[in-house]
Amino acid sequence: MSSLATTPVESLPAPTLTTSLRRVIRRPLMASCAAVILIVSAASLLAPWIAPYAYDAIDLKLAATAPSAAHWFGTDVLGRDLFSRTLHGGQISLAVGIVGTLVSLIVGVLYGAIAGYKGGRVDELMMRVVDLLYSLPYLFLVIILLVFFSSSILMLFVALGLVQWLTMARIVRGQVLSLRNAEFVQAARLFGTRTPGIIFRHLLPNMAGPIVVYGTLTVPTVILQEAFLSFLGLGVQPPRASWGTLISDGAGVMSLFPWLAFFPAAILAAVLFSLNFLGDGLREALDPRS
C-alpha cells in the first residue's frame, strides 16, 4: 500500500479534548458561560423541589401581576407563577436540546463514519444524498409530522434530531477520510479487526473533539427549533410549558405585561449564548493552528 509511505509524520499533535477543555475553562468568560449553563440546568433539573409554586397552579386573583418578592418573575395571565413555570420549562427545553442532539449524533456519526470508511462509490452516493437533503425544507416535514401525528414530546425529540444529523455526518465523514489510512488503523486491520470494531474502537475516539464541539453547537440550535415549533403551537401542549411556549405566550401580550416574555427570553438567550460561546471557544482551542 502506497499510503503507508505517504502518511505524513505528525509534527504537532492536535490538542486532546481534555486539555482543550481545561484550556477553555481557565478563561474567565468561558468559565462564566459554563457556570450559567450549569446553574440553569441544575435549577431546571431540581424544579420539582425548588420551584416555589406548582407550574400549573392557577390563581385568577393574581392574574398578570408584575414581579414581586413573592413571585420573582411575576405571574402570567392565569396567575401562575412565572418563575416556577420557567424552571419547569427549562426541563423540557433542555431535554429537547440534549435528546435531539443525541439523536442527531447517533444518526450523523454512524452515517458519516460508514460513508467515510467505505469510501468510493458508497461514499459518493451517501454524501450525494446528504447534499440533496440539505437543500430541502426539512422543517416543513417536521411540521407535517407533528401536525398529523399527535405532537407528543417523543415525536418532537425524534423529529428535531432527524433534522440535525446532516452536518454531523459531513464532519465525521471528513474526519474518517483523513484517518482511515492512518498507521494505527492499518495495524488494526492487519490484526483482523472487523469494520465495526475499527470504527467504534479506533476511529471514533480519535474524533471526539470535533464531535463534541459540533454537539455543543447543536444543542442551542435544537432548543431554538423547539421554541420555533412551540411558537406555531406544535411543541409542548399546555399546561406544560417550555421556554419556547412561555416566550410565545408572553410575546402576544408584550405591550401589556412585558415581563412575561422578558424573563423566559432572557434565560433562553443566556443559555444559548453560553452554549454558542463555549462551542466556539472549544473549536478554537481544538484547532492546532491557533
Place this chain on the structure above:
Amino acid sequence: MIQFILRRCLISIPVMFLVATTTFFIMRLAPGGPFLSERAIPPEIQANIQAKYGLDQPLLVQYGKYLYNLARFDLGPSYKYPERTVNEIIAEGFPVSLQLGLAALCFALGVGIPTGVLAAVKQGRAVDHLTMGVILFGISVPTFVTGPLLVFVFSLTLYWLPPALWGSWDQMILPAITLGLPYAVYIARLTRSQLIDVLKQDYIRTARAKGVSEFRILWKHARNSTLMPVVSFLGPALADLVTGSIVVEKIFAIPGLGRYFVESAFSRDYTTVLGTVVFYAGLLIAANLVVDVAYKFLDPRIEYS
C-alpha cells in the same frame, strides 16, 4: 458547465418524486382527514364529498393520480378553500413571501458583510470584540422575540413604523429586519473569519509591499475569496429563510405562503400542504443550483465534472 447544470436538473427529478411521495404517505397514514369536522355530517353527504375529491378510491390510485397531475404542474384543488386551486394559492401567497425573503436577504447581506469586514480589519480591537459579542447575542435570540420587540419599540412606543400587515414599503421594514437579523449576524461572522484568513495570504502581503491602498486591497484583491463562504452559506440559508418566514408571517400577519402552509397543515388540507412542500423543494433545489454556479464565477479554479 452546461452539462453540469443539465445533470443537476436531471437529479432533481427523482428528488422531487421522493419529496412528493414521502409527504403524501406521511399525511395519508396519519389519522384524521380534511372533511372530518366537529359538526355531524350525514354519511351520504360525507361520502359525496369524499367521492368528489377522489378520496374514496384506494390510496395507491390516488397517489398515482396525484403524481400524474404533478408532472403536468397541476397541484389540484384546495380542500379548505373549495373554489380555489393550490396553484392559485401559491400564485397569491408566494410573491409576498418572496418579497419578504428578498428584503430580508438584502438586509442580511447589506448589514452582515460590512460589519464582518469592519470587525476583520479592526481585528482584536474594541470594535471587533463589540461586534462579535453582538453577533453571538444575535444568534441566540429567536425571531419571535426580536419581532414583537421591534414592534414594541418602533410601532407601539415611537410610532415610526406600522406594526403589521403587508403592502406598502414601510410595512416591509420590520418584518425584513426580523427575518434577516440572524442571517446578517451569521454572514458577519463568516465574513470576518474568512477575511482574517485571506488578509494573511502572501499575495495580500505582496500587494501591501507594492503600496496598494488598504481599500483597494479589500475591494480588488480580497473581495472574491472573502465572499466565497458567504455564497456557499446562502444555499442552505435559503431553506432556513423559507421556514423562518413562517414565523415572521405569523407575527406580522403577512398573507404569505408560509401562513397558508401552517393553516392548511392544521386543517389537513392535503393538496395545499403537498403542493407547498413540493413547490418549495423545487424552489430550493433551483436556488442551490444558482448558488453553485455563482460559486464557480467567484472561484474559477473549481471544476464541475
